[in-house]
Amino acid sequence: KHQNWINKKILEQKSKIKIQYNFINNETFFLMGKAFNLKLDKSLNNSPYILNNFIIASNNKATKKKFGTVKEQLEYLFKEIAYNHLYERTQYYSKLIFVYPKLISIKNYKSRWGSCSSKGEIYYNWKIIMAPDKIIDYLIVHELCHMIHFNHSKQFWSKVQEYITDYKDRRLWLKNNSYKLSL
Secondary structure: OOHHHHHHHHHHHHHOOOOOOOOOOOOEEEEOOEEEEEEEOOOOOOOOEEEOOEEEEOOOHHHHHHHOOHHHHHHHHHHHHHHHHHHHHHHHHHHHHOOOOOEEEEEOOOOOOEEEOOOOEEEEEHHHHHOOHHHHHHHHHHHHHOOOOOOOOHHHHHHHHHHOOOHHHHHHHHHHHHHHOOO
């Protein structure tokens, strides 16, 4: 009875294949929706960093021993950037919405982008830092509005819409593109 719908969904899933990175020179990664090319600097003995439109990392033995593989270095860098950016933007929106989380933290969720506990603790998936800023802001407002409405009721979505008028488009973007947000 639902064969056409099932076939459509199977095709959609097949088109959403997770990007497989090789962590090689000039490979493109995204941070806050902007493209950055990976540059491997064999002489680097520090943790990875951003310089202009480049992510600088190293795959020499000393750096690998100290900071891990290139993938692990990028994950460390992305988590650091994610925490700082999410913290700053959460503070900004907290003042607008008049809710103040007791804790802001990042986690490595497999199937969610954020959560808000009844204690006022907000957790974000660090991988959201790869999405465009407007998607990140949507997630932040979504979680902060849960401090007022601890559900997905009509009132909750009305509150989200007060601050993110096009939240439906942003929510749809996240649903359709979430498979791209990984290392």
